[in-house]
Amino acid sequence: MSAAPLRWGILGTGGIAKKFVEGLQQVADRCPVVAVGSRSLDSARTFAATVAGCRAHGSYQALLDDPTVDVVYVALLNHQHAEWCIRAAQAGKHVLCEKPAAMTAVELEGVLAAARAAGTFFMEGFLYRCHPRWAKLREILASGVIGEVRLLHAVFCFDGSAVRRLQERALGGGALMDVGCYPLSWLRWIAGSEPVATTCLAQLNADGVDLVTSATLRFANGILGTLHTSFVAHRHITAMIEGSRGRIDITEPWRSTPNESAFIITTAAGSETFPTADDGLNTYAREALTVAAHVADRQAPVMTWGDSLGQARTMDALRHQVGVWWDGER
Numbered sequence: 370m371s372a373a374p375l376r377w378g379i380l381g382t383g384g385i386a387k388k389f390v391e392g393l394q395q396v397a398d399r400c401p402v403v404a405v406g407s408r409s410l411d412s413a414r415t416f417a418a419t420v421a422g423c424r425a426h427g428s429y430q431a432l433l434d435d436p437t438v439d440v441v442y443v444a445l446l447n448h449q450h451a452e453w454c455i456r457a458a459q460a461g462k463h464v465l466c467e468k469p470a471a472m473t474a475v476e477l478e479g480v481l482a483a484a485r486a487a488g489t490f491f492m493e494g495f496l497y498r499c500h501p502r503w504a505k506l507r508e509i510l511a512s513g514v515i516g517e518v519r520l521l522h523a524v525f526c527f528d529g530s531a532v533r534r535l536q537e538r539a540l541g542g543g544a545l546m547d548v549g550c551y552p553l554s555w556l557r558w559i560a561g562s563e564p565v566a567t568t569c570l571a572q573l574n575a576d577g578v579d580l581v582t583s584a585t586l587r588f589a590n591g592i593l594g595t596l597h598t599s600f601v602a603h604r605h606i607t608a609m610i611e612g613s614r615g616r617i618d619i620t621e622p623w624r625s626t627p628n629e630s631a632f633i634i635t636t637a638a639g640s641e642t643f644p645t646a647d648d649g650l651n652t653y654a655r656e657a658l659t660v661a662a663h664v665a666d667r668q669a670p671v672m673t674w675g676d677s678l679g680q681a682r683t684m685d686a687l688r689h690q691v692g693v694w695w696d697g698e699r
């Protein structure tokens with residue numbers, strides 16, 4: 370017998386909420402979007418008008434009170450994530466929250482405690498991890514073709530200098546919070562452990578958020594990881610694994626789009642490219658299906674609660690080294 374559809378409610382009507390809902394249209398039979406909540410009923414109505422069967426709510430709490438919603442996608446600004454993840458769990462809703470799921474590790478502990486108490490699902494939305502191509506990368510690494518992994522390198526730079534939410538400390542802005550969290554999550558995932566030492570340098574804006582940031586991490590197994598991130602730079606998004614006998618370059622590591630993303634293996638024998646296969650499924654549909662597949666387990670193996678906590682603790686450590694502190698945090 371196939372599982373009942375998982376009915377989605379969307380918190381917020383911003384850019385990523387729109388993309389997520391468009392993506393879910395591909396899997397509307399299994400993941401229907403049944404409601405949206407916004408600070409403004411007009412925004413909610415405009416948003417809902419684009420999706421068949423979607424109701425509009427004029428407040429976030431009204432969405433959480435909607436009994437037809439099983440799972441909430443939290444697509445609000447960073448400083449609002451923890452509060453609404455907690456409220457959603459308290460309302461008995463499962464949660465997929467946009468990254469970063471909280472401003473600090475302490476906040477995230479509150480989110481996890483609420484999900485634990487309510488018996489609900491929680492996942493931080495690092496959607497790239499839901500793509501099966503990473504299983505292929507694990508196979509390549511296990512084959513020994515590049516030898517022992519020595520160094521991981523990841524870059525996420527782009528020009529978001531016109532985007533207000535990135536500039537402001539009160540909104541959880543900064544390069545690390547917005548996009549640096551991707552390379553960090555990838556380094557920790559591929560290294561397979563938490564860093565035992567970190568160094569971080571950054572250039573801050575006048576409000577005290579990081580514009581340009583570089584970090585080095587040492588993992589318990591000796592692997593080193595470096596990351597570079599900025600939201601005031603030319604677009605450059607890449608990742609690389611250096612081994613004792615070769616390296617793997619990864620194009621479009623966090624989009625996984627066919628024709629753009631690939632693993633390129635270079636050894637003394639030459640170069641071989643493994644493009645990402647096109648199975649027709651978009652990234653957001655894949656993310657929603659990941660939630661649906663694991664909702665009964667309360668966490669998904671690709672982004673467990675422990676993984677999110679490790680991520681948040683390292684984010685705190687890097688942020689504090691460069692002097693980015695939230696109000697009331699010290």
Ligand SMILES: NC(=O)c1ccc[n+]([C@@H]2O[C@H](COP(=O)([O-])OP(=O)(O)OC[C@H]3O[C@@H](n4cnc5c(N)ncnc54)[C@H](OP(=O)(O)O)[C@@H]3O)[C@@H](O)[C@H]2O)c1
Nearest residue numbers: 381382383384385386407408412444445446447467468469
């Ligand atoms: N996974 C990805 O690829 C990806 C990409 C971009 C962003 N994100 C993440 O998604 C989240 C939202 O990003 P976004 O780009 O969608 O942001 P956005 O377009 O600015 O939308 C954020 C939404 O938050 C709500 N909001 C509540 N208080 C607000 C305030 N004071 N000012 C502005 N908006 C406020 C608004 O919804 P209402 O007006 O409806 O209440 C707004 O539409 C962030 O956490 C970001 O890190 C993820």
